[in-house]
Amino acid sequence: MHTVFFSSCVQQHRLVALHFPYIAIIFAEDAKYYKCTCMKVISPSFIGFCLCFSGTTWVQEILPPLLNGGDLTSVETIPNWDRVPWLEETRASVVLDKLHSPRALVSHMPYNLMPSSFFKSKAKVIYVARNPKDVLVSSFHFHQMASFLEDPGTFEEFVDKFLSGKVFFGKWADHVKSWRNPELGDRILYITYEEMFQDLRQVLGRILKFLGRELSAEALDRVVNHGTFKNMKTNKMSNYSLVPENIMDCKKSPFLRKGTQVLKHQLRDVFLNIVILNETSLLI
Template sequence: LQQPFYRLFYYFLSSAGTIWMQEILPLLLNGGDLTPIQTIPNWDRVPWLEEKRLAVIADTLTAPRAMVTHFPFRLMPPSFHASKAKVIYVMRNPKDILVSSYYFHQMAEFLDDPGTFDEFIEKFLDGNVMFGKWTDHVKGWRTAELGDRILFITYEEMCQV
């Protein structure tokens, strides 16, 4: 990335609610202007940290910028830890995560075949899925010492608004 990491102002991590937050955050950052939402695909408006084209996309965005990732805290790059980037962590009921992950694994060609639902439950509970155990992921971010730089919100809370 050409611009300093701290200019990547907002990150949000999600176990569920990713696409929804990819719509909400740009609206907030752009004062409610719908133009970016209507003209730019969400993966270009709010690029993925784990995506190969990240540097190209991120350098075209104006500050404050938003990014998304499913990385556990332990995999965040050193530049994140040295930055003042803010984090929105969206969580969801683990039963819903399990079902959503199962169907995503069936659809995504870059992931291993999930097998039957019962087989996937075992993989999910054992942490034999991308980025490991869901409970470790949540715990890693919950225990991260980010102070007021992190907002935890659940998918269920988002539905109440």
């Protein structure tokens, strides 16, 4: 099982709008509470990690049926935030006891901010990375439709914030590098958003092998079909249309927009390309 508790001060200070130095300050100010309510990771468990806008919703959509013999009931009847909750959100403490073992969870947290219980556990990790330029564009549009986040300003202004890590959960390269950690050994599986988009069936096969699970061909077909971006976009349990408009205004920009490599034609800024290339080269 997987049990997670996280300081409510994170939610009060709107975690999704913070970068890590500020989070560290919050925890320092509220260390006693955090110590009492920090995450407790108990094996067996499966966690999907992504930086924001890198495939979290996709992971929330595919993990439950992969863990439950291809059964789509939960993904068709339970909102994704209750079906596969985020480790860092206080909502997790409300819904975790209702989830069957093994529990699937997701998180945007970097490796170095995981609780000590995680490192002592045998929890398995699926890490999803995405082209940082696509992460940038998705993040920009989300800021435009989410009322609880600050105005992103112009796209050029947001690019500066993104490149300097002044966005929630910090710099893309830092997050990816933190999870490329040899200490995890065979506990972690690395996949990319682009691989899922190009050949979801092949990626699901890799995930099943990693999880030690098997599905019949018919069940796998069912999960592949349900897990397409087109179907997720129309699934009210996954597209955030159930969230009140005053919190997330899907009229301004739908949460699930295109699900493609959106920057191929939209962004031709040479400077940005050079900066991204320099950062990604450090990961090779």
